[in-house]
Amino acid sequence: xxxxxxxxxxxxxxDKAILKxxxxxxxxxxVHAIMGPNGSGKSTxxxxxAGRDGYEVTAGGATLDGADLLAMEPEARAAAGLxxxxxxxxxxxxxxxxxxxxxxxxxxxxxxxxxxxxxADFLRxxxxxxxxxxxxxxxxxxxxxxxxxxxxxxxxxxxQMAVLEPRMCILDETDSGxxxxxxxxxxxxxxxxxxxxxxxxxxxxxxxxxxxxxxxVVHIMADGRxxxxxxxxxxxxxxxxxxxxxxxxxx
Amino acid sequence: MGRSEPMAAAGARPxxxxxxxxxxxxxxxxxxxxxxAEVLGQPTRRDEYWRFTNPAxxxxxxxxxxxxxxxxxxxxxxxxxxxxAIAALRLVFRDGILDAAASxxxxxxxxxxxxxxxxxxxxxxEDLYGRLEAQGQAPVPRPFAAANTxxxxxxxxxxxxxxxxxxxxxxxxxxxxxxDAILHHCVKLDAGAELTLVEVGTGAxxxxxxxEVEVGAGAVFHHVRAQGPEEGAVTASHLFARLEARxxxxxxxxxxxxxxxxxxxxxxxxxxxxLAHLAGAALGDGxxxxxxxxxxxxxxxxxxxxxVFKKVLRHGATGVFQGKIHVLAQAQKTDGYQLSQAxxxxxxxxxxxxxxxxxxxxxxxxxxxxxxxxxxxxxxFYLRARGLPRAEAEALLVLAFLAEAVAxxxxxxxxxxxxxxxxxxxxxxxx
Ligand SMILES: Nc1ncnc2c1ncn2[C@@H]1O[C@H](COP(=O)(O)OP(=O)(O)OP(=O)(O)O)[C@@H](O)[C@H]1O
Ligand SMILES: [Mg+2]
Numbered sequence: 031x032x033x034x035x036x037x038x039x040x041x042x043x044x045d046k047a048i049l050k051x052x053x054x055x056x057x058x059x060x061v062h063a064i065m066g067p068n069g070s071g072k073s074t075x076x077x078x079x080a081g082r083d084g085y086e087v088t089a090g091g092a093t094l095d096g097a098d099l100l101a102m103e104p105e106a107r108a109a110a111g112l113x114x115x116x117x118x119x120x121x122x123x124x125x126x127x128x129x130x131x132x133x134x135x136x137x138x139x140x141x142x143x144x145x146x147x148x149x150a151d152f153l154r155x156x157x158x159x160x161x162x163x164x165x166x167x168x169x170x171x172x173x174x175x176x177x178x179x180x181x182x183x184x185x186x187x188x189x190q191m192a193v194l195e196p197r198m199c200i201l202d203e204t205d206s207g208x209x210x211x212x213x214x215x216x217x218x219x220x221x222x223x224x225x226x227x228x229x230x231x232x233x234x235x236x237x238x239x240x241x242x243x244x245x246x247v248v249h250i251m252a253d254g255r256x257x258x259x260x261x262x263x264x265x266x267x268x269x270x271x272x273x274x275x276x277x278x279x280x281x
Numbered sequence: 282m283g284r285s286e287p288m289a290a291a292g293a294r295p296x297x298x299x300x301x302x303x304x305x306x307x308x309x310x311x312x313x314x315x316x317x318a319e320v321l322g323q324p325t326r327r328d329e330y331w332r333f334t335n336p337a338x339x340x341x342x343x344x345x346x347x348x349x350x351x352x353x354x355x356x357x358x359x360x361x362x363x364x365x366a367i368a369a370l371r372l373v374f375r376d377g378i379l380d381a382a383a384s385x386x387x388x389x390x391x392x393x394x395x396x397x398x399x400x401x402x403x404x405x406x407e408d409l410y411g412r413l414e415a416q417g418q419a420p421v422p423r424p425f426a427a428a429n430t431x432x433x434x435x436x437x438x439x440x441x442x443x444x445x446x447x448x449x450x451x452x453x454x455x456x457x458x459x460x461d462a463i464l465h466h467c468v469k470l471d472a473g474a475e476l477t478l479v480e481v482g483t484g485a486x487x488x489x490x491x492x493e494v495e496v497g498a499g500a501v502f503h504h505v506r507a508q509g510p511e512e513g514a515v516t517a518s519h520l521f522a523r524l525e526a527r528x529x530x531x532x533x534x535x536x537x538x539x540x541x542x543x544x545x546x547x548x549x550x551x552x553x554x555x556l557a558h559l560a561g562a563a564l565g566d567g568x569x570x571x572x573x574x575x576x577x578x579x580x581x582x583x584x585x586x587x588x589v590f591k592k593v594l595r596h597g598a599t600g601v602f603q604g605k606i607h608v609l610a611q612a613q614k615t616d617g618y619q620l621s622q623a624x625x626x627x628x629x630x631x632x633x634x635x636x637x638x639x640x641x642x643x644x645x646x647x648x649x650x651x652x653x654x655x656x657x658x659x660x661x662f663y664l665r666a667r668g669l670p671r672a673e674a675e676a677l678l679v680l681a682f683l684a685e686a687v688a689x690x691x692x693x694x695x696x697x698x699x700x701x702x703x704x705x706x707x708x709x710x711x712x
Contacts, residue, residue, distance in 0.1 A: 080666050083658065108668035120663040124681025130667070133677065138668035173681075190667065 031229045032056040032079075032198050036090035039078050048074045050254035051090065056198070059226040063240055064233045065265060066251030067273050072233045073117050075251075076202045080114040081107050094198055108134075109141035113196030115187040117203045117233075122174040127186070130174045131156060131193055138194060159192040162222070163215050180207035188219040199223070200231045205239035217242030237269040250276055297431045304401040310411035314430035317415065321424040330421055333601040333633040334572045338515045338541045339425060344461035344487035345540065347513030360481050360507045360537075361452060363701045367694060369450035369479060370394075372437065376455055377462020377485050379435050390446035392476065397436040397465065406438045409467045413493040413521035417547035421576065426519040426545070429491040433465030441474035441500070448477035448503075448695075453484030455511065460485040466492045470500035472525070477503040477692065483511040483539075491519045496528035498552060504530070505695045507702060508544075509537035512568070516542045526552030526581070533690045535699050536563040536571055537706045543572040550577070550584035550612070560589040560689035562699070564706050565598040572601035573621075579612035579642075588619040591686040593679055595626035595710075605637040606647055613642050619649035624656065624682045626675075672711045679707055 032055070039049040048071045056062050066072055078085050079092060081104035092099045094110055102110065122130070136146040147155070160170060163185045175183050184204050191199055201220070205213055220230065220243050232243060240248075240262065248264040249256045252273070257280045258264065267276065297315040300307070323340055324331045338345060372394070373383040379396050387394040395403045400410075411430040417423060439449060451466075462485035470476055474497060484490070496502045508516060516539055522530055536542050548557045563571040577586045592600035602621035623632030632653040640647060656678050664674035680703060687703070690696040 082662050082666075103671070104662065104665040105668050105670050105674075108666055114666055116663070116666075120659050122660050122663065122678070122681060124684035125677055130664075130677075133673070134664070134667035134669055137670060137673060141668065141670075194667070 031058045032092070032094055032231065034079075034090075034092045037075075037078070037087065037092060038089040039074065039085045039087045042084050042086045047088070048254055049078065052251075052255050054249065054256055056229045056231055058197075058229050060246045061224070061230040061232060061243060062247045062249060063245040063265060064231065064249045064251050065235065065268050070251045071254045072251055073202055076114050076200050076233065079107075079200065080104060080112065105137065106141070108196070109138045111197035113191055113194060113199045115184075115191060115199070115201040115204045117206070119175050119183040119187055121176045123176050125174050127170050127172055127174050128156065131190060134190070135193055156193060160189055163189050163192070163219055165189055181209060181212045184208055185212060185216060188216050192219055192223065195223070197228050198231075199228070200233070202233045203235065204232075205234055205236060213239065214242060237265050240265050252277055296428065298434065300397070300434065302398055302401060306407040307400045307410060310407075311431050314411050314414070314427050317418065318424060318427035318431055321418070321422045321427055324424055330574055330603055333603070333635070334541075334543060334570060339487070339489075339517050339543070344459050344485070345513050345515055346459050347455075347486050347511050348458050359510060359705050360702060363698045363705070364450065364479065364481050364507070367448060367450065367479065367698060369448040371450045371452055373452045373454060374435065374462075374464060374484060376457055376460035377435055377464060377488070380454075389449065391441060391443040391474070392445045392449065393440045393442070394449065395438045397433065397438065400438060403438040403440070405440055405469060406467045409469055409493050409495055410465070413495070413523055414491060414519070416549075417519075417521045423519060423545060423547070425489055425517045426491050426521070429463050429465055429489045429519070433463045433491070436465040436467070438467050439476070439478070440469045440471070441476040442471045443473070444475040445477065448479055450479040450481065453480065453482035453488070455483050455485055458486065461487045462489070464488070464490045466490070468492065468494040468502070470494075470496045470502055470528075472497040473499045475501040477505070477695075479695065480506040482507070483509060483514045483516075486513070487515040489517045491521070494520065494522040494530070496522065496524045496530055498525040499527045500525070501529045502531070503691055504532040505690060505692075505699065506532075506534040507537075507699065508534065508542060509539050510706065512538050512540070514539045518544045520544075520546040520548070522546070522548045522557070524548070524550050524552060524555040524557060527554040528552065529556045531558045531689060531691050532560070533686070533699070534561040535702060536561070536565070537702065538565060538569060539571070540568050541570045543574065545574045546576065548577045548586070549580055550586060551580045553581045553583050555581065555584040556586075557584070558587040558589075558689050560587075560686045561591070562683045562686045562703065563592040563600060564703070564710075565592070565594055565600070566710050567596045567598060569594070569598035570601070571599070573604070574601075575604040577606050577617070579606070579608040579615045579617065581612055583614040584612065585616040586618070587689070588621070589686045589689055590621045591683050592623045592632065593626065593682065594623055594630035594632065597629040599630070600632045601634070602632075602651065603635040604649075605639060606649070608640040608642050608645055608647065610641040613644045615642060615645040615647065617645065617647035620685075621651045622682070623653040624679065625653055626656065676704075676707045676711070680704070
């Protein structure tokens with residue numbers, strides 16, 4: 031589903047390379063995890079894939095179902111099924127959470143040539159999904175992420191994912207800042223969406239999330255590339271010994 | 282002030298033209314205003330409150346021809362239709378003249394509505410016409426307002442004795458290419474009365490409109506204006522208001538397009554416990570110069586004032602905000618707030634702000650803030666990453682920016698009409 035091939039990217043206004051030949055393939059139906067030290071480029075990878083300004087791809091590429099992801103506008107990537115749960119969700123004063131969600135869903139449907147969802151159907155859809163994530167009506171009415179606690183913001187990201195039903199979901203440290211119960215709600219939210227047509231790329235620092243969301247493959251990222259890949263046991267190895275041993279081994 | 286030249290605005294006409302059927306008190310008020318205008322003279326760019334705005338289009342001998350600004354805006358009539366669903370009593374002014382045939386029957390429960398030509402039957406207006414304007418000439422002169430009081434050819438005298446049965450809506454229409462109109466309204470709310478006044482449309486190629494409002498004790502005055510959307514029009518408006526104890530004034534102005542718009546407000550909170558909220562949303566593109574000059578004076582204890590002004594500017598448009606909260610020594614427990622913000626959609630747009638606090642009381646809470654900035658890149662990307670096309674995401678963020686000003690409109694149906702106009706403008710000014 032998602033193929034990243036020898037991707038090199040640098041910051042556009044500073045001469046600083048961050049991704050230095052990253053290769054990764056995520057098949058439909060699978061869950062891949064990426065772990066790696068702070069600053070290794072995990073969020074940068076997610077932003078380059080989602081289409082944020084400020085990066086220059088100097089070599090390599092990325093495709094979603096064979097389509098050249100990097101040639102598309104961010105909104106076209108979203109309509110094609112790519113979703114990024116932000117490490118730091120953005121606050122948008124003045125835009126109600128519900129209005130935002132409905133506008134987003136209908137924009138994607140329109141881009142795919144599908145009919146818009148009626149206000150009544152939408153309300154029902156969101157209520158159900160919000161309940162499962164313990165998001166109350168008050169939070170849905172408030173402006174997007176404004177004044178939300180760290181954990182509420184992360185749950186709101188998963189609500190968006192649940193409503194938009196993307197096919198390729200990238201979760202950037204969605205587990206950071208979550209209490210034990212919220213972690214379980216978020217993991218359940220992810221597991222509910224797991225199916226043969228959908229894939230996940232879960233960026234995390236902790237084994238804990240991976241206890242709930244069993245990954246098929248775990249990658250270790252360091253200095254802009256994947257330096258090791260393995261099964262779930264690789265995450266346990268990181269948890270026990272940190273990155274020093276793994277990095278020493280590949281150096 | 283430049284005292285050498287007499288006031289010529291608007292247009293080259295006698296300062297105090299004859300007004301048929303004018304009662305003695307009105308003739309005297311007009312003549313006094315004529316003398317006032319002469320003493321004040323013409324404003325120049327050197328005057329403290331004209332540094333950011335060139336008064337030339339208001340002073341020019343002839344009104345501009347809005348059709349020269351390009352084809353009439355596609356939004357012609359958009360203003361009137363956005364407010365079509367409001368169950369109001371409508372009074373139509375075309376090119377500055379009251380069109381009785383196009384207007385509703387002016388009889389309205391709780392309210393007396395007369396035209397300026399019927400001033401002889403509105404003795405109460407003697408205490409209002411030109412009085413608030415004259416008081417509003419210090420400390421900052423407002424020469425166009427004095428010229429208006431002297432030269433107005435039409436207007437309304439509205440007195441609410443109790444709660445108005447319906448809102449009163451003034452619809453300004455413009456038929457001829459070049460029209461130069463001076464309108465002067467007086468609004469009096471008796472103690473405990475309630476009135477909503479809506480003003481919609483452009484009205485003339487060049488329009489000077491002065492509204493003097495007296496809000497009696499405990500009375501509630503709501504005011505919503507939608508100026509525009511004519512590209513080349515020139516407008517000078519003045520709102521003079523005086524509030525008695527516990528009175529409430531909420532005034533909101535939407536401006537879409539217009540070559541030059543100068544909206545001045547001079548509001549005095551004269552009785553304890555009064556509330557004055559003034560808000561505005563202005564959207565302009567290209568040859569657009571929009572100026573809010575707002576002066577709120579706290580004369581009594583425990584009053585609340587709020588100024589929330591937002592401007593969306595692009596393609597060389599200029600926004601100006603000059604706002605003052607003036608708190609006299611006796612006005613303890615004042616709660617004053619002022620916010621002026623501009624959203625600059627490109628690098629050609631400009632925002633010039635002069636926020637001022639002048640406080641002589643020691644137990645007050647006053648704050649002000651002024652910002653100018655572009656659309657936030659992080660928010661724009663977040664929306665696009667969720668699938669909103671760039672134009673749609675930008676439109677949503679523009680509306681979000683204006684939301685705080687629109688929220689000042691107390692009546693939901695009027696707020697919806699304003700939102701519809703905003704959406705319409707944004708939809709026609711994409712890319
Ligand atoms: N806009 C920027 N300006 C300067 N440096 C940047 C910018 N964006 C990223 N970087 C740098 O690029 C490197 C990779 O950052 P990135 O956020 O991708 O790391 P990460 O792996 O997500 O880290 P973490 O685990 O802490 O979230 C870091 O050294 C970071 O400081
Ligand atoms: Mg990161």
